[in-house]
Amino acid sequence: MKIKPLIGKFKHNNQRKALLTIVVQPDALYFSSSADTNLPPSVKFDGRTWQETLKATLSNVNASSLAVELVLDAKHYHTYQIDKPSLPENELVSALPFLLKDLISERVSDIVADSTPMPSASANKLQVFVAPRKLVVSLRELLNEFNITLERVLVEDEVWAASAGELNRFLLLQRSKQGQFKVSAFVDGHCTFQRTIRGVTSPLTGVASSALQLDGLALELQRSIDYLSAQLRSTPLHHMKVCCDEEDQAEVAQALSERLNVKVSPLSDTGEESGVLLAHLASQMADDTVDLYLDSLKPKKEYFSLKNVMFAWTAIAVVLMAMYGIFTYQNTQLNDRLTLLRSQEAEFKQQAETLTQRVAKHKPSPAKVAAVARLEAEIQAKQQSLIAINEHDSAPQLGYSGVMRSLAKLGRNDISLSSISINTHRLDLKGLAKEPQSIPNWISQFKNELNLVGRTFEKLKIGRNDDDIITFELKTKEEAK
Numbered sequence: 001m002k003i004k005p006l007i008g009k010f011k012h013n014n015q016r017k018a019l020l021t022i023v024v025q026p027d028a029l030y031f032s033s034s035a036d037t038n039l040p041p042s043v044k045f046d047g048r049t050w051q052e053t054l055k056a057t058l059s060n061v062n063a064s065s066l067a068v069e070l071v072l073d074a075k076h077y078h079t080y081q082i083d084k085p086s087l088p089e090n091e092l093v094s095a096l097p098f099l100l101k102d103l104i105s106e107r108v109s110d111i112v113a114d115s116t117p118m119p120s121a122s123a124n125k126l127q128v129f130v131a132p133r134k135l136v137v138s139l140r141e142l143l144n145e146f147n148i149t150l151e152r153v154l155v156e157d158e159v160w161a162a163s164a165g166e167l168n169r170f171l172l173l174q175r176s177k178q179g180q181f182k183v184s185a186f187v188d189g190h191c192t193f194q195r196t197i198r199g200v201t202s203p204l205t206g207v208a209s210s211a212l213q214l215d216g217l218a219l220e221l222q223r224s225i226d227y228l229s230a231q232l233r234s235t236p237l238h239h240m241k242v243c244c245d246e247e248d249q250a251e252v253a254q255a256l257s258e259r260l261n262v263k264v265s266p267l268s269d270t271g272e273e274s275g276v277l278l279a280h281l282a283s284q285m286a287d288d289t290v291d292l293y294l295d296s297l298k299p300k301k302e303y304f305s306l307k308n309v310m311f312a313w314t315a316i317a318v319v320l321m322a323m324y325g326i327f328t329y330q331n332t333q334l335n336d337r338l339t340l341l342r343s344q345e346a347e348f349k350q351q352a353e354t355l356t357q358r359v360a361k362h363k364p365s366p367a368k369v370a371a372v373a374r375l376e377a378e379i380q381a382k383q384q385s386l387i388a389i390n391e392h393d394s395a396p397q398l399g400y401s402g403v404m405r406s407l408a409k410l411g412r413n414d415i416s417l418s419s420i421s422i423n424t425h426r427l428d429l430k431g432l433a434k435e436p437q438s439i440p441n442w443i444s445q446f447k448n449e450l451n452l453v454g455r456t457f458e459k460l461k462i463g464r465n466d467d468d469i470i471t472f473e474l475k476t477k478e479e480a481k
Helices: 006-014 050-059 089-099 133-144 156-160 211-231 249-259 274-282 306-361 366-398 401-409 438-448
Strands: 018-024 028-031 042-044 066-072 078-083 111-117 125-132 149-155 169-175 182-187 190-196 239-244 263-266 415-422 427-433 457-464 470-476
Touching: 018 274, 028 050, 028 274, 042 050, 050 133, 066 156, 066 274, 089 111, 111 133, 111 190, 125 133, 125 149, 125 190, 133 149, 149 156, 156 182, 156 190, 156 274, 169 211, 182 211, 190 211, 211 249, 239 249, 249 263, 401 415, 415 438, 438 457
Parallel strands: 018 066, 066 149, 169 239, 239 263
Antiparallel strands: 018 028, 028 042, 078 125, 111 125, 169 182, 182 190, 415 427, 427 470, 457 470
């Protein structure tokens, strides 16, 4: 099976144009309907080759700028079964002609080949389709004359494999106009067997028909069925489709059902001819189907041709000129802005110099600064004098009688005061105590007297006099002013 490179597939999809399907049959060319052309549904050969008929048909219509896929009739290619080689899939297509050199009479360089894997019963084999290289090349050149792109060259057998819809394992009895009866076997979407039935001629139905013809056809078909049953045991075929041009297909199917041990039914309920069916089916084929138009035959696009290089250089030159113009314009704008900023800078410098001169004129002289300092010192001295005066004024008003009353109120038997020194901020006490712990007990009672509360002592001195009596001296801490 041919696997196209991913890049090639993308290029193929991007360049795809309106698709026209052409089917080569023994008697005529069949064309798919296309809104872009006025091609007839079919054109008979009338003694000409199919290439000559195609050229004459395209000459009479405007079919340029189309993409074409062509379906070859079975007589224009051959099929072979070979052992599957141990090669990567991307190398298999180029190796196929050399693998067939012992089976064909043509030179390896004169053929094109593509393959598809056989079903699981013959998983180690390939079904190879071979056509003359000249046929594909001449077709490509013929279409190029009309500005038409060749997309694919398909084989009839692989297209018939998709004709039964969801039924992917079936037999097909098929005959085109002026062709022979053929029986084919399809498994999993691929043709695994194809045989031409000789000795049976059309018509099988109608006035000129003969029951012996149907009997002979049924006998040949049964032989093929028996052979396939032995070869494809894991994939039995129990259904046969009938697509025979110029025949009453329902009548043929009924007659064969009575003679064969498989179910037989018409391929199409509408009775369309083989060429019409193939043209419809070919457009639905997947990209990985058998394609005899190999990548090696497709014209290589010269990306670095003189025309492309000149176009690229011209485009680059235009872009560079545009960038030069843009940068020149931006440079001019920036220069104008720089000139404006420099003029503003000169103006600001002039203003700064003027303001500096004005500041120098308003700067006080040292004599004035010294005079202000002397006045501030004088004011501060007077403020301190006022504070002292206020304190001396308030001290007599407050008096010390409250302190003396509080001390008297706190009189104790174990404490005796011998000296009291009191002023606005200090209260120093000297005295005698019976026991040392009496002193802190007495001081703790100060908090209960309004005139003594808040006074704290920063020094306590305890000793004994000559009479061995405990003496103490308390120095108070100055209250905050």
